[in-house]
Amino acid sequence: MIKSTLVAVTSLGGHLARCENDEMAWPSKEDKAQLHEFLEKQTDICIIGRKTYDLSSSAFEKYPCLILTKSVDGLVKVSEKDWKMNPEKTSLRTFLEDHNFQKVSILGGQEVYKYFLNEGFVDELRLTIEPIIFNKGLPLFSELNHDQSLQAIGHQTLNDEGAMLLRYKVL
Numbered sequence: 001m002i003k004s005t006l007v008a009v010t011s012l013g014g015h016l017a018r019c020e021n022d023e024m025a026w027p028s029k030e031d032k033a034q035l036h037e038f039l040e041k042q043t044d045i046c047i048i049g050r051k052t053y054d055l056s057s058s059a060f061e062k063y064p065c066l067i068l069t070k071s072v073d074g075l076v077k078v079s080e081k082d083w084k085m086n087p088e089k090t091s092l093r094t095f096l097e098d099h100n101f102q103k104v105s106i107l108g109g110q111e112v113y114k115y116f117l118n119e120g121f122v123d124e125l126r127l128t129i130e131p132i133i134f135n136k137g138l139p140l141f142s143e144l145n146h147d148q149s150l151q152a153i154g155h156q157t158l159n160d161e162g163a164m165l166l167r168y169k170v171l
């Protein structure tokens, strides 16, 4: 059975980035450590938007990635471990089942989070909130086509500054 987890880090104000090309220097080292542990131990494949992949592909070089883009007609294998997919042209579920990818981590960015929440594809949210407020930025969630109820299933303080890892089940 496929389990899909939306993984993100935000400011206290709910921004996932300062701007479209944010290279993400602000999340704490403790958040980065827990992210990589989660990707190593509890993820079969990462799903990631083409813009985020272009900005930070080196961060994901150890993990199989499915890069979403409208620039391909269906599914294209682009390396030993990475694929590009246009989910409007081919079935994501069939791809995951064919490769026995059961633990799926959705790593953003904003457009990708919106797509999967609107599609009802997310089972769990794994969200770090860093103790910082940006004067402006990209909201984690915007223009969803429905409200989303959640059930808290866990929380953890990651460091002395108070970065919080929150986990929610999508209802």
Ligand SMILES: NC(=O)c1ccc[n+]([C@@H]2O[C@H](COP(=O)([O-])OP(=O)(O)OC[C@H]3O[C@@H](n4cnc5c(N)ncnc54)[C@H](OP(=O)(O)O)[C@@H]3O)[C@@H](O)[C@H]2O)c1
Pocket (backbone or CB within 6 Å): 007, 008, 009, 010, 015, 016, 017, 018, 019, 020, 021, 022, 023, 024, 048, 049, 050, 051, 052, 053, 055, 068, 069, 070, 071, 085, 086, 087, 088, 107, 108, 109, 110, 111, 112, 113, 115
């Ligand atoms: N805080 C966090 O946890 C976190 C996580 C990830 C990213 N970010 C930040 O978020 C920002 C990027 O977010 P973004 O929304 O601008 O870009 P994005 O979601 O990373 O990528 C958007 C691109 O992905 C492709 N795409 C998205 N949905 C698609 C769909 N349903 N079907 C086909 N292709 C699809 C399109 O690529 P084409 O243009 O090639 O068609 C689109 O232009 C960056 O600043 C990044 O650092 C933050």
